[in-house]
Amino acid sequence: MDISIQKSKLYNHQEIKITGSKSESNRLLLLQALYPQININNLSNSDDSVLMQKALATKESIIDIHHAGTAMRFLTAYLATQNGEEVVITGSSRMKERPIKILVDALLSLGADISYVENEGFPPLKIIGKKLSKHKVSLEANVSSQYISALLLIASKLDNGLELTLNGKITSVPYIKMTLSLLNEIGVETSFVENKITVKPNTTKLLPQTLVVESDWSSASYFYSIIALSDIGTEITISSYKKHSLQGDSVLAKIYQSFGVATHFDAHSIRLVKVEEAQTSNLEFHLSDAPDIAQTIAVTAFGLGVECYMTGLHTLKIKETDRLVALKVELEKLGAEIDITEASLKVNASKEIKSDISINTYNDHRMAMAFAPLGLKTSIIIKNADVVSKSYPQFWEDFKEIGFNLK
Incomplete structure (x- = not known):
């Protein structure tokens, strides 16, 4: 199943319940x-x-x-x-x-x-x-x-x-x-x-x-990306999350401050709010403790046109696909300039995002979900989109519910 995302606008103040980690x-x-x-x-x-x-x-x-x-x-x-x-x-x-x-x-x-x-x-x-x-x-x-x-x-x-x-x-x-x-x-x-x-x-x-089981922070990353790519003042609430989490990907709350996203912990949920524009340079993240969010961060940085350098990514070579190579290939189709090594990825500042590009997902759920938020910036096609069921089966339903125009 392929999904076409027509350039979309988010419904504000939505609430999403995410399954356990x-x-x-x-x-x-x-x-x-x-x-x-x-x-x-x-x-x-x-x-x-x-x-x-x-x-x-x-x-x-x-x-x-x-x-x-x-x-x-x-x-x-x-x-x-x-x-x-x-x-x-x-x-x-x-x-x-x-x-x-x-x-x-x-x-x-x-x-x-x-x-x-x-x-x-x-x-x-x-x-x-x-x-x-x-x-x-x-x-x-x-x-x-x-x-x-x-x-x-x-x-x-x-x-x-x-x-x-x-x-x-x-x-x-x-x-x-x-x-x-x-x-x-x-x-x-x-x-x-x-x-x-x-x-x-x-x-x-x-x-x-x-x-x-606490809800999955890796799945939360896609909503962080959505808010980062949205207008100032946009917010969304996702649950159920703990302020003191066992999951390494909870570092998202700190990382996405650089993209202008504030995280408010309210009981068992988190409210994500776009409070300012993203930093435009000197974004550098060491992700050996949280490699699964690298794809989301790379797409966010490209979508915002900011330079971003990530290290500690050596384990991405042996995931569902070689995620470093896959990111480089698919982002460059959209107009990005990407540099990779065996353990790092650099997104160079970009001013243009091409439209109606088909993104291959390589049987990798995170490729499909990481690229989906770009639908706020351009029309995009996600190939074999049902691969998301590996970790987040209701992903596309939730995206449609918050305003994404899917076909």
Whole structure:
């Protein structure tokens, strides 16, 4: 399905309810599989979380998680601990290109039985679940936080817990802290001192408890972009959000001040208001702790015609697509001038936005959603627009509700 966005004007003072965080939901779903006494409210309705639920419930010998990278990493660790079960976990053609050797090697060092079905270092994987006897492992600190979180989530079920040493400078610290905070919330003891993370084994039965998932800050980024691209005085309210969030993408509130957007926390919602024009130069953001908002920021900067430099983006090369290359290709079709390296992207100031350009989405939900706010500046076509269901199924309905002219 392609969607054409005719140049639109936002209805002011709208309110939108956003589903639970995919990151929190998938962590809690795995913990619920380990500790069935956990109940979860406000679960994400994203494709990734639905696939995670189905995979954890299935008795099939082959599990296909399609494009869901988080599910691939978390389930690999989980299945490795399920004594006596033999499973093949696979995914889409793109998933088979996404490396998983770092996590597999770590699990093997703990005693897991995992082998590659096709290509060394990549899914699909054959996993024979067993009791993991060892409890010490080390990883390079700059790897994807999903590898680290996958190990931490299963750690309390290991006889001796886990001692994880991270070598070098740690990236994506907020996602690691999110995992540890959720473990603490259910009653698991952890510590994170310098480059060593320790998770104690759980020796007592957890009490029944209900955990509420905060709404997804990555999804909020598109509304920040909308307000940034709107006239001064425009505002929108989105819920449900916490001022002190576990999600790294909550840094949006600070970053978008540079684009003239103020964030007001009201009970469980946030009100976004365009209060001034954006800064026109010297916009520089280090995003190793929040790489998923890089696409949104790049499109916002282009739409406002301001120069913006982003670093810490090395993990974007191995997402649903190579997001740095995809951004450069699609933004330049619209008239942008983009410079990229292996870990950075620069949007140069631009005065023109071409109209009626088709944006390819590369099976990447964030490409579709990041470019959609440009409909406030020009007419644009989003190819394969239904890819948004991966993380935000009602995205287009919400966009239509606030004034976007979609066909």
